[in-house]
Amino acid sequence: MFIVPHNRKIAVIGLGYVGLPVAVAFGRQAAIDGNQTIGFDINTKRIAELKTGQDHTGEVTAAELAETRIHYTNQIDELKKADFFIVAVPTPVDDANIPDLTPMLKASVSVGKALKKGDIVVYESTVYPGATEEDCVPVLERESGLKCGVDFTVGYSPERINPGDKEHTFTKIKKVVSGQDAKTLDIVADVYSSVVTAGVYRAASIKVAEAAKVIENTQRDLNIALMNELSLIFHRMGIDTVDVLQAAGTKWNFLPFRPGLVGGHCIGVDPFYLTHKAQKLGYHPQVILAGRQVNDDMGRFVAQEAIKEMLKAGRPLHGARVAVLGLTFKEDCPDLRNSKVIHIINELRSYGIEPLVHDAIADKDEAKHEYGVDLVDLNQLNNLDHIIIAVAHKQYKALSAEQLKAMLAPGARISDVKCALDREAMGKVGVALWRL
Structure with a gap:
């Protein structure tokens, strides 16, 4: 017999940006x-x-943490006190862009060891349709010795956390929920409804909920890929892409996407979960993979254009002092996961340039561990042959045209990947600006 929803004891497995x-x-x-x-x-x-x-990710403030009653632990035995498990661990891809369910399966092992009759396990991690029931349930059954659908049940409620976004937070985003049967769905919906003020949407099935999540980010990925491809075309025509998008944006139904680097743990990863499953089923997805290829090539394009700008300005390549501002995957967020700025850095290195990388909010030790990049202090950036503003942190947007010019060697230029700078202001101080 399932415990009534309001008596459920919640355990959240994985305490990162989502959990x-x-x-x-x-x-x-x-x-x-x-x-x-x-x-x-x-x-x-x-x-x-x-x-x-304290939360080093910046997603939750100290004041918010102080308002809670959470028992933090890494002991599996402590999980036995719970009867409603929410799994929110990373689901990355490997170097070949193959989905890596290792964290999710290991989390399932931990939960399985704590499972009791009547318990419910809900997965929030982004996966391909079928992963919850086909990949995770067997692990839960093996570790617990229990039978899914008889002794315990599962559900899926895709995460919609947007790292660094203080407006669209967990409780303010409508929650898609699903369960393997009607009773489980009722409980899952009631549990999430107790904290999510935006309400819940009951998906038709677990697979539908899984698919809904993975296409949310696939759609965004493809829209950005279109903007990036347009940018590649317009640069060959000598047209400023942002000028074009602003003009087109005067039509009421034009979608306001912009070109840029597509990294992070969602948009740059989730489409590969869908394409992987499609390929296993004998279908080769052409549009999705083409969009992924376009987006993954943008870092190299930015670096190559920076090299061209240096040559136009008469700056030497050998021993050049090139600054890359920003390493995280998005502005005003310390998350370094799957940042495509490293593609810019690696392309510059292929030209014999070891860039000076600064990030206003990234952790230096993490940058070194993840990418082998030694972050420098801002005061080290002087007499530069070029600046690439790769991430539009507010600290960089706050720099005046005069401050940026003072960092540059005479005649040196700036590549503004995110269009963070005022083009007119930079022109007034005599600094040429390249924009994606």
């Missing part, structure tokens, strides 16, 4: 109800950090 906001939402409600939410992560450093009331 922590989920745990905080339930932990805040737990504090009100006199209960406690369990926050589980295998990273002992992360657990220790959260116990001090």
Whole structure:
């Protein structure tokens, strides 16, 4: 017999950019109800950090953490106190862009060891349709010795966290929910409804919910790919892409997408989950993969155009001092996962240029570990032969035209990937600006 929804003891597995906001939402409600939410992560450093009331990702403030009742742990035995498990771990791709379900399957092992009769497991991690029931359920059954659909059930509720976005937060985004049967769906919907003020949408099935998530980001990926391809064409025509998009944007139904680097843990990854599953079923998706190829090539294009700008300005390539501003995958967010700025850096290195990389908010140790990049301080950026503003952090947008010019050697230029700078202001101080 399933426990009624309002008595459910919640455990969130994975306390990263996705899992922590989920745990905080339930932990805040737990504090009100006199209960406690369990926050589980295998990273002992992360657990220790959260116990001090700090979140290095910046997704949750110290004040927000203080409002919660969350028991942080890395001990599987502690999970046995829960009966509603939310799995929110990363689902990356490997170097060959093949989906890597390892974190999700390992999380399933941990949950399986804690499962009891009547428990419910809900996955939030982005996957291809079928992964919950075909890949994760067998692990849960093996580890627990229980039968899915008889002793416990599963559901899927795709995460919609947008790292760095303080407006569209977990409780303010409509939550898609699903369950393997009607009773489970009712409970899953009620549990999430208790904290998500935007409400829930009941998907027809777990596979439908999985598919809905993966196409959300695939659609965005393809729209950006179109803008990037237009940018490649317009550069050959000598036309400024942003000028074109602003003119086209005067039509009421023109979609306001912009060209740029497409990285991160969602848009640059999720389409590969869908194409992988399609290929296993004997269909080769052409449009999706073509869009991925266009987007993945943009870093190299930016670097090559920067080299051309240096040559036009008469700047030497040998021993050139080129600054790359920004390494995270998006502006005003410290997340370094799957950042495509590294493609710019690697292309510059292929020309014998070791760029000076600065990021206003990224962790230096993480940058070194993930990409082998030693971040430099801003005061080291002087007498530069070129500047590439790769990520539009607010700290870079706050730099005046005079400050940027002072960082450059005479006649040197700037590549503005995200159109963060005022073109007119830069022109007034005599600095030529290249824009994607």
